[in-house]
Amino acid sequence: MLGDSITEGWDGYRDVLHPLAYWISQRLGIKVDNHGHGGGRIVGNRDNDLMPNINAADLTQYDSCTIAYGINDFDDISVDLDTIITTLNNCLDAIYKQNPNINVYGITPLPAWQNVDNQNTVKGGGFTENELIDAEIDTYLKRGIPVLDWRLNPIITRDNYLTALGDGQIHPSESTYELLGKRIAEWIVNPPTPLQLWQSAKYHMAAHKERQSWWGQWGGRLRFIISDDAENWHQLPAAYPDTQIRDPSMLQIDDEYYIIYTDGLCRTSDFIHFEDMNWTWWNKTHNNLWAPEFFKAANGEIKVIYSANAKDSDLFHMQLFVADFDHETGPVEGTEQQITGDFSSTGLIDPNLTYLNGKYHLFYGTNTAGVQHFIEHMTADNYLGPYTEQPSNFPQVQGTLQAEAPELFVDGSRKLLFTDPYGQDEADGPWQNFGRNGEAYSVINNSDMTNFGELNLLSHIDEQPFMIRHAGFVIQLHADGYVPTWLFELQNAFKINDSLNVNFEQLNQRFSKINQILADNGMQLASFEMLPVDSSIKSLGRKTYLLVQHGLAGLQWNLTELARCLKANRLADIDGEFLVAPTIGIPKGLLLNTYASIINQNWTNTTTVLVKINEIFKADGLID
Structure with missing residues (x-):
């Protein structure tokens, strides 16, 4: 992990016992080395700055690295944003020169609270923290590097920053480091794209x-x-x-x-x-x-x-x-x-x-x-x-x-x-x-x-x-007859309710669309079940478990019934192959390290079926 004092684990007064690297290692069961140095910047040639940090680390021994720099470039020096981004690109080039196969992950600066609304305050460089974060995100994404933006679902907010930060300004407390580290670990396993x-x-x-x-x-x-x-x-x-x-x-x-x-x-x-x-x-x-x-x-x-x-x-x-x-x-x-x-x-x-x-x-x-x-x-x-x-x-x-x-x-x-x-x-x-x-x-x-x-x-x-x-x-x-194919992948392990509710609601609409196309062509309809949607569920628990069980069982029924219906209507793809329903996995419990991958595999398998449906409908002349 390459970074500044937050990667190092500084709480404003001391280094915490368990910094980000510890919690990521515990969560993922991997070795994580901490190359965080207080006061480090993207621009600069001091030992704690990004380029010297890269040169000091033997990146050939790693398969992945994170970069979490930028707040000190915003807060401490009057360097323009173009210089910061040019230097960041040079540093990325240096990383890939050391190890062309390394997986790089960008992590944006945490919101700073010296002026309460520091994210929209223009500092000496002539830009705001939000503008710095936007520029970093742009740089990472254009190079195919996934990036974690803390602004999407912030852990540190206006309501809690005085307690969540050890110094009440920028450096997390011991307990906040745990939350941040676990969030990074969850994200790094399957970082979402902007489209997702x-x-x-x-x-x-x-x-x-x-x-x-x-x-x-x-x-x-x-x-x-x-x-x-x-x-x-x-x-x-x-x-x-x-x-x-x-x-x-x-x-x-x-x-x-x-x-x-x-x-x-x-x-x-x-x-x-x-x-x-x-x-x-x-x-x-x-x-x-x-x-x-x-x-x-x-x-x-x-x-x-x-x-x-x-x-x-x-x-x-x-x-x-x-x-x-x-x-x-x-x-x-x-x-x-x-x-x-x-x-x-x-x-x-x-x-x-x-x-x-x-x-x-x-x-x-x-x-x-x-x-x-x-x-x-x-x-x-x-x-x-x-x-x-x-x-x-x-x-x-x-x-x-x-x-x-x-x-x-x-x-x-x-x-x-x-x-x-x-x-x-x-x-x-x-x-x-x-x-x-x-x-x-x-x-x-x-x-x-x-x-x-x-x-x-x-x-x-x-x-x-x-x-x-x-x-x-x-x-x-959507084009005439087109059945939308994308489903929402579960990105945050604690947001299972959002993923289930949104996808079950979308799938109900898609199954209805399929029957509409069949009806328009005078064909036998499928007997689909309505998948359950319960937006009142806000946290993990028995109600979530029951939603998983009933919803995924219903999805299995619908995919099996869909395959039966298409075969009864003699609808096949261009090679004459009939649809085969996949097996839907149903988690036995809500353990974080098991259910997320099972549910996402279900969404992948179901998306494959929806893509196949459009191919079959086109092959048989039901849609353009």
């Missing part, structure tokens, strides 16, 4: 982050955020493209993710590599184009809504348009049509369009010179209009604040309206000085969406403002 982390979350958004001092007044960079409750969000550890991206909207088609944004379009399948799709035709007819956003029409087609102005008009005369979307080329040139309605403003920006209960609900921001920017809500029977304004109390909720970028979130009966509020002075609280300190949401209190609750600042688990803007929820679309 994305898939394991319930809610997903794309947004952009602003930093005028770095990227200019209108500069922005893409960020993905994930959540299990749509209120507390975490940034996805990903290798974000280093290019101007503002106002993103996101669409998933099968295994591809499309991100459309002001002036551009790109796509990814792994959140590490991004392809620029070169969308440029819009500037032939428009002077400016802002905030394009995907929406699903009543017939299920995906289209793009955006605000734009003519070549001879200014930014305060933006109007709304809709264009068709092709997943191979992007928005289709020549299909753009202007939206009509009884709009109260000459400047319309940041449109969000949702088809709900037989109506198109349009939320947008007004953009009139010298006038407060409001969020307005209109409805129509056709996505092109004409739209009529809907009364609401949102102007009162907004108060004196400016507001942009509305985004309607619908989850069953729960509805939230997300927006970007900002203000001008201290009276505007967290939105003062045009700081645009983060996204906010308002709870919609009635079904016709006329009554909105107060604005709540979107936050991560430590109750700090989530420093992103213009967030948009992901729209999912």
